[in-house]
Amino acid sequence: MSEQNAAQISETTAEQTRHAILEAAIKLFGEKGFEATTVRDLISEADVNLAAVNYHFGGKDGLRLAAIDHLATQFRKNGPGLALANIDRNAISTMAPEEARESLRFIMKTSFQMAATKGGADTRARYIQRELIQGGESTERFFEKVFSLQFNLMVQLVARATERDVDEELTRVRAINLIAQSVFLNLARPLVLLAMGWDDYTPDNVDLVGDAFWLHHG
Amino acid sequence: MSEQNAAQISETTAEQTRHAILEAAIKLFGEKGFEATTVRDLISEADVNLAAVNYHFGGKDGLRLAAIDHLATQFRKNGPGLALANIDRNAISTMAPEEARESLRFIMKTSFQMAATKGGADTRARYIQRELIQGGESTERFFEKVFSLQFNLMVQLVARATERDVDEELTRVRAINLIAQSVFLNLARPLVLLAMGWDDYTPDNVDLVGDAFWLHHG
DNA sequence: ACCTGTATCAAACATTTGTTTTATTGACAA
DNA sequence: TTGTCAATAAAACAAATGTTTGATACAGGT
Numbered sequence: 001m002s003e004q005n006a007a008q009i010s011e012t013t014a015e016q017t018r019h020a021i022l023e024a025a026i027k028l029f030g031e032k033g034f035e036a037t038t039v040r041d042l043i044s045e046a047d048v049n050l051a052a053v054n055y056h057f058g059g060k061d062g063l064r065l066a067a068i069d070h071l072a073t074q075f076r077k078n079g080p081g082l083a084l085a086n087i088d089r090n091a092i093s094t095m096a097p098e099e100a101r102e103s104l105r106f107i108m109k110t111s112f113q114m115a116a117t118k119g120g121a122d123t124r125a126r127y128i129q130r131e132l133i134q135g136g137e138s139t140e141r142f143f144e145k146v147f148s149l150q151f152n153l154m155v156q157l158v159a160r161a162t163e164r165d166v167d168e169e170l171t172r173v174r175a176i177n178l179i180a181q182s183v184f185l186n187l188a189r190p191l192v193l194l195a196m197g198w199d200d201y202t203p204d205n206v207d208l209v210g211d212a213f214w215l216h217h218g
Numbered sequence: 219m220s221e222q223n224a225a226q227i228s229e230t231t232a233e234q235t236r237h238a239i240l241e242a243a244i245k246l247f248g249e250k251g252f253e254a255t256t257v258r259d260l261i262s263e264a265d266v267n268l269a270a271v272n273y274h275f276g277g278k279d280g281l282r283l284a285a286i287d288h289l290a291t292q293f294r295k296n297g298p299g300l301a302l303a304n305i306d307r308n309a310i311s312t313m314a315p316e317e318a319r320e321s322l323r324f325i326m327k328t329s330f331q332m333a334a335t336k337g338g339a340d341t342r343a344r345y346i347q348r349e350l351i352q353g354g355e356s357t358e359r360f361f362e363k364v365f366s367l368q369f370n371l372m373v374q375l376v377a378r379a380t381e382r383d384v385d386e387e388l389t390r391v392r393a394i395n396l397i398a399q400s401v402f403l404n405l406a407r408p409l410v411l412l413a414m415g416w417d418d419y420t421p422d423n424v425d426l427v428g429d430a431f432w433l434h435h436g
Numbered sequence: 437a438c439c440t441g442t443a444t445c446a447a448a449c450a451t452t453t454g455t456t457t458t459a460t461t462g463a464c465a466a
Numbered sequence: 467t468t469g470t471c472a473a474t475a476a477a478a479c480a481a482a483t484g485t486t487t488g489a490t491a492c493a494g495g496t
Contacts (some may be wrong), residue, residue, distance in 0.1 A: 049444055132406045266474085
């Protein structure tokens with residue numbers, strides 16, 4: 001166990017810096033965007049040495065990809081996956097439309113609430129949503145690691161809610177349009193606050209938004 | 219008229235460079251983002267001298283604001299405002315719900331179609347949508363110059379479609395959620411294409427999307 | 437005690453980036 | 467022709483940025 005201990009101990013302290021850098025990356029990339037965030041911003045936020053980013057992640061671009069993986073792990077545990085986890089996946093195919101709609105509304109409210117609430121979850125969500133629109137490798141990585149699974153569950157629920165088939169493109173686009181509403185309200189927060197005349201997303205505001213999503217079928 | 223002519227002629231050629239730079243800015247800011255676009259990228263795209271950006275707009279930041287103003291003008295003529303223009307604004311308040319819904323669907327289809335179709339309009343839309351999420355001065359500028367007017371019309375239509383009051387916050391959020399769907403499908407195009415298994419927004423795809431927006435009331 | 441390899445640190449490096457400077461052009465008026 | 471002034475062009479500048487280098491600390495194994 002000797003060499004394991006050696007590895008363990010050194011990796012433990014190293015893991016702290018790795019973690020600090022990843023958290024800083026998610027925070028700053030989410031707030032200001034990837035290009036606008038400098039390596040010196042990152043190491044200042046994480047309180048580590050300048051060379052640490054290159055040493056541990058091979059560079060700024062490497063950090064970007066590592067941050068997605070890091071986030072994907074967290075996201076599966078604490079993200080909207082949590083809301084989806086309460087749904088019995090095997091039961092979806094036999095759900096009544098009304099029940100599927102209720103599940104969808106619950107998921108929408110919960111995921112938006114988590115994303116909009118201050119305290120870490122919001123910057124994480126903001127980072128993810130920035131990557132979504134970026135295109136390129138990071139978007140593909142995020143899609144397969146995080147988005148794909150949950151999206152398919154949404155599609156199944158929408159299919160039941162609208163009494164249509166899961167394979168229909170219309171069903172899939174409708175699922176996207178549900179996600180769009182939640183994402184936009186977070187990503188375009190500055191504009192939404194202006195349009196609503198709000199100063200911030202208060203609990204009351206979040207409640208109201210949760211009831212305003214369009215999700216009935218036509 | 220002598221000094222006017224002098225001004226006119228020189229301003230004419232100068233206006234060409236101004237215009238070329240503005241178009242390049244909208245294109246590149248939309249494609250890559252503001253920070254990721256260098257002044258040298260811009261002058262290369264516009265085929266003008268390096269100093270031209272600073273000479274005409276005072277700097278990269280000045281160009282950003284000027285591009286919004288430039289876009290606001292075009293947008294009022296050729297943007298979604300066109301779709302809204304077909305609606306008799308005075309008639310909205312007495313519209314039947316069904317008629318208001320039809321108007322909304324028409325606006326959604328038309329504006330998405332224009333934004334998704336290649337040929338200039340798409341990069342313009344992408345630029346606008348990037349500014350929306352940016353925050354800060356540019357977002358405020360865009361909100362008051364472009365978004366505000368059209369948003370209020372949407373609110374009025376949603377109010378009629380859902381038979382609720384224009385002053386209700388629920389009505390306003392619902393209007394935002396309509397816009398969200400169209401914006402997201404354009405802005406998150408890389409993700410949407412992955413999720414749908416599409417290569418691009420073909421006319422058929424655009425048609426399908428146009429029918430998939432959620433806008434019935436509940 | 438000595439060696440080994442990982443991790444951290446300060447300093448420096450090579451580019452890139454936004455901006456400025458200086459010179460030149462070209463059109464129009466006198 | 468000559469002078470004037472807005473516009474353009476090429477070169478240079480200073481600051482910022484991602485990355486690399488060489489030295490040092492330090493823990494664990496021999």
